[in-house]
Amino acid sequence: MTSTPPPARPPGQPSDPTPVRLLVVDDDPLVRAGLALMLGGAEDVEIVGEAADGAEVPALVDRLAPDVVLMDIRMPGVDGLTATERLRARPGAPEVVVLTTFHADEQVLRALRAGAAGFLLKDTPPAEIVAAVRRVAAGDPVLSPAVTRRLMSHVAERAPAPAPAQETPDAPAAPRSPSRRTLARERLAGLAEREREVAVCVGRGRSNADIARELYLSVPTVKTHVSRILAKLGLNNRVQIALLVHDAGLLDLPDGEDSA
Incomplete structure (x- = not known):
């Protein structure tokens, strides 16, 4: 794991656009290295830290103050979904973008409900990853309308219907939970x-x-x-x-x- 403290600007120096501070969380060191290589050429994005487990995220966020966290879903220890839920429940939390594939729609939905700003596929072209990080830092989710509708419709279609309540002559029917x-x-x-x-x-x-x-x-x-x-x-x-x-x-x- 590597980390960089927040940069200090000398007094009186002209204020250049502040880079988006990015924390990369993925248990695969090759993925982290690839992201660092892809994002390293963007002048307005700075990788300030890396983590291999969701358990490391809170302390790194407190110390490094990233603007955006790029979060893998499947990790040993604390997975990305749990880490996202915990992080977004905190006041002043950075934005989170989960890394996933279209084969994990329900997991993506859980991340979005927890407050993630969107998701990226791991094979997303480098330029699109950089653009997505910029958009999320500016407050825009990285889900196109078409992808949003596809994701929600897919999950809605696969949601199992609630089982009917079992009634007996000697016991009243249990109250139904609100849908x-x-x-x-x-x-x-x-x-x-x-x-x-x-x-x-x-x-x-x-x-x-x-x-x-x-x-x-x-x-x-x-x-x-x-x-x-x-x-x-x-x-x-x-x-x-x-x-x-x-x-x-x-x-x-x-x-x-x-x-x-």
Whole structure:
């Protein structure tokens, strides 16, 4: 494991764009070396540390203050999903991008629900990895609308139906737990009407500019609504808004329709 302390800028020196500070977490030293080689040529991305296990992440984050953590999923000890959940539960946590393949959709969904800003495939071209790190550091998830819908639809289709409750003549039926759809709709019910409309647009993969045109709002107003939605729902990013809207069943409706 290697690490670099945060750089100090001499007083009076002109302020160049500050590089994105990146922590790479992967148990394979060859993968870490490959990422370091790929990202080393980017002037605005700096790898400040490496870890081979999710258990090392909290201490490294406290010491190195990375902006983004590139997190492998499968690792011995503390895996990347658990490490992401623990990290994103902390105040002021850095953004997390998980490294995975399309063969682990449910795991990716768990990471996104935990607050990861998105995911990258391990065979992603170097230029796209650099661009993704920049986007996440700027507050944008690294999931295209098409990939978001594919991922959520795939998991929804594979979700097993709940088993019917067993009743006996001598015992009353056990109360049914609220479904994911019911719980999601209860959370969204706390939004104002316009916030709900914006949330549905986010779920459909619309950009802020697209939402502004569709709802006849200014882009700054859309950004304000998105910020309020995140605060009211206790979410970390737009991907989580999209997942919640999906769980509520609102993406099953045609554009322009909503369900109370």
